[in-house]
Amino acid sequence: MLIKRSIFIFTTQFNRKFPRKLLGNEKVQFGDDATAGLRLLLCHRCFHSTPRRKVAKLIDGKAIAKQIKDEVKTEVDKIISLGQRPPQLTVLLVGNNDASVVYVRNKIKAAQYTGIISDTIRLPDTVKEHELIEEINSLNNDPSCDGLLVQLPVPPHITERRICDAVAPEKDVDGFNILNIGRFCVDEESFVPATPAGIMEMLRRQGVETFGKNAVVIGRSKNVGMPIAMYLHADGEHGNNAGDATVTICHRYTPPEQLKVFTKTADIIVSATGIPNLVTADMVKEGVTIIDVGITRITDPQTGKSRLVGDVDFEGVREKAAHITPVPGGVGPLTVAMLMKNTLTAYQKYNKYTKNT
Ligand SMILES: NC(=O)c1ccc[n+]([C@@H]2O[C@H](COP(=O)([O-])OP(=O)(O)OC[C@H]3O[C@@H](n4cnc5c(N)ncnc54)[C@H](O)[C@@H]3O)[C@@H](O)[C@H]2O)c1
Ligand SMILES: Nc1nc(=O)c2c([nH]1)NC[C@@H]1CN(c3ccc(C(=O)N[C@@H](CCC(=O)O)C(=O)O)cc3)CN21
Numbered sequence: 164m165l166i167k168r169s170i171f172i173f174t175t176q177f178n179r180k181f182p183r184k185l186l187g188n189e190k191v192q193f194g195d196d197a198t199a200g201l202r203l204l205l206c207h208r209c210f211h212s213t214p215r216r217k218v219a220k221l222i223d224g225k226a227i228a229k230q231i232k233d234e235v236k237t238e239v240d241k242i243i244s245l246g247q248r249p250p251q252l253t254v255l256l257v258g259n260n261d262a263s264v265v266y267v268r269n270k271i272k273a274a275q276y277t278g279i280i281s282d283t284i285r286l287p288d289t290v291k292e293h294e295l296i297e298e299i300n301s302l303n304n305d306p307s308c309d310g311l312l313v314q315l316p317v318p319p320h321i322t323e324r325r326i327c328d329a330v331a332p333e334k335d336v337d338g339f340n341i342l343n344i345g346r347f348c349v350d351e352e353s354f355v356p357a358t359p360a361g362i363m364e365m366l367r368r369q370g371v372e373t374f375g376k377n378a379v380v381i382g383r384s385k386n387v388g389m390p391i392a393m394y395l396h397a398d399g400e401h402g403n404n405a406g407d408a409t410v411t412i413c414h415r416y417t418p419p420e421q422l423k424v425f426t427k428t429a430d431i432i433v434s435a436t437g438i439p440n441l442v443t444a445d446m447v448k449e450g451v452t453i454i455d456v457g458i459t460r461i462t463d464p465q466t467g468k469s470r471l472v473g474d475v476d477f478e479g480v481r482e483k484a485a486h487i488t489p490v491p492g493g494v495g496p497l498t499v500a501m502l503m504k505n506t507l508t509a510y511q512k513y514n515k516y517t518k519n520t
C-alpha cells in the first residue's frame with residue numbers, strides 16, 4: 164500500500180511537470196507508456212520486484228462498432244420520430260464473389276440495426292459496364308436513395324475507376340469518387356472511406372495517441388493503404404480529425420529486412436496486405452499498437468477447417484504489443500459501422516426531401 168501510494172504521488176507530480184504538448188499531446192498517467200521506464204526503474208532499483216509479463220489489450224472492434232451504430236440509431240430514431248423518412252443505403256452487387264456476399268450481408272444487418280433502409284441490387288457478372296453506369300445514374304437521380312455504393316471488386320471487364328466516378332459525389336458514402344478522394348487529400352470536407360475512418364475512430368476510442376507518433380502502414384492500395392496513410396499523417400488542425408503522425412508507407416517492393424527496420428521503430432503498425440504472418444513478433448517493439456486490416460481465408464492445418472486470419476502473427480505479437488486488433492472482430496465491424504455513419508451524414512447534408520413520400 165505504502166509503496167503503491169508513494170509511486171502514485173511521484174507520478175502525479177511527474178504528470179504535472181510535463182504538460183500535454185511536451186509529451187506528445189497526451190495526458191500522462193501512471194500506467195501509460197511515457198512513465199513505463201520510470202516504473203521499471205522504480206520497481207527494479209527500489210523494490211526488486213519483477214514486472215509482470217505484458218499481454219496486449221485486445222481492441223474489441225465489435226464493441227466499438229456497436230457504440231457507433233448505437234449513436235447512428237439514436238439519430239435515425241429522432242428522424243423517424245419527427246415523421247420524416249429514414250436514410251436509405253443502396254448497394255450494387257455484381258456477380259457472386261463469396262467474400263462480397265458476406266460483406267454485403269454484414270452491411271444490410273448493420274443498416275437494419277440502425278434503422279437505415281437498405282436496398283441491395285444484384286446484377287449478373289455478365290453485366291456490361293455501360294449498363295452498370297446506367298443503373299448508377301438512375302440511382303443518382305432517385306431522391307429516396309441517400310447513400311450509394313458498388314461493392315468491389317467488379318468483374319475484370321469493368322473499369323473500377325469509371326464505376327466509382329459514376330456515383331454522385333454527394334451519395335458516395337464509400338468516398339471512392341475521385342472528387343471525394345481529391346478533397347480528402349487536400350483536407351477539404353469529404354466522405355472518408357469507411358476503413359480508414361473506422362481505424363481512426365478505433366484508435367481514438369481506445370485512447371491510442373497518434374499525435375507525433377511513428378506509424379507504419381504496410382500496403383499502398385488506393386482504397387485501403389493510401390487513405391489510411393493519408394488520414395494518419397494529415398494535419399489534425401484542419402478540422403478532419405487527422406492523426407498528425409509521422410507515416411512510413413511500405414509495400415511489396417519494400418525489402419523484408421527494410422520493412423523490419425521501419426516496423427521496429429513504429430508506435431503504430433497498420434497492416435493491409437492480405438498476407439498471413441507478414442508481421443511477426445521479432446519485427447515489433449514493446450508497447451506497439453497493431454491494427455490488422457488484412458483478411459485471408461485459410462484452411463487451418465491443425466483442424467482442417469476454414470477460418471479467417473489477418474496479416475499479423477496474432478499469438479506471437481500480442482505478447483509485445485500494448486493494443487492489438489483481432490481478425491475477425493477488429494477492423495471489419497468498424498468499416499461497416501462507419502459506412503452507416505457516412506450514410507446518415509449523406510442524408511443529413513444532402514437530402515432535400517425529408518417528408519415521407
Ligand atoms: N477489414 C476491412 O475492413 C478491410 C477492408 C478492405 C480490405 N481488407 C483486407 O485488407 C487486405 C488488403 O486489401 P487491399 O484491397 O488493399 O489489397 P491489394 O491486394 O490491393 O493491396 C495489397 C497491398 O499489399 C502490398 N504488399 C503485398 N505484398 C507485400 C509484402 N510482402 N510486403 C509489404 N507489402 C506487401 C502491396 O504492395 C499492396 O499495396 C486484404 O486482405 C483485404 O481483404 C479489409
Ligand atoms: N465498395 C466497397 N466498399 C468497401 O468498403 C469494401 C468493398 N467495396 N469491398 C471489400 C472491402 C472489404 N470490406 C469489408 C467489409 C466488412 C468486413 C467484415 O464485416 N468483416 C468481419 C467478418 C468477416 C467475415 O465473416 O467474413 C470481421 O469481423 O472482420 C470485412 C471487409 C469493405 N470493402
Ligand SMILES: [Mg+2]
Binds near residue numbers: 496
Ligand atoms: Mg477484422
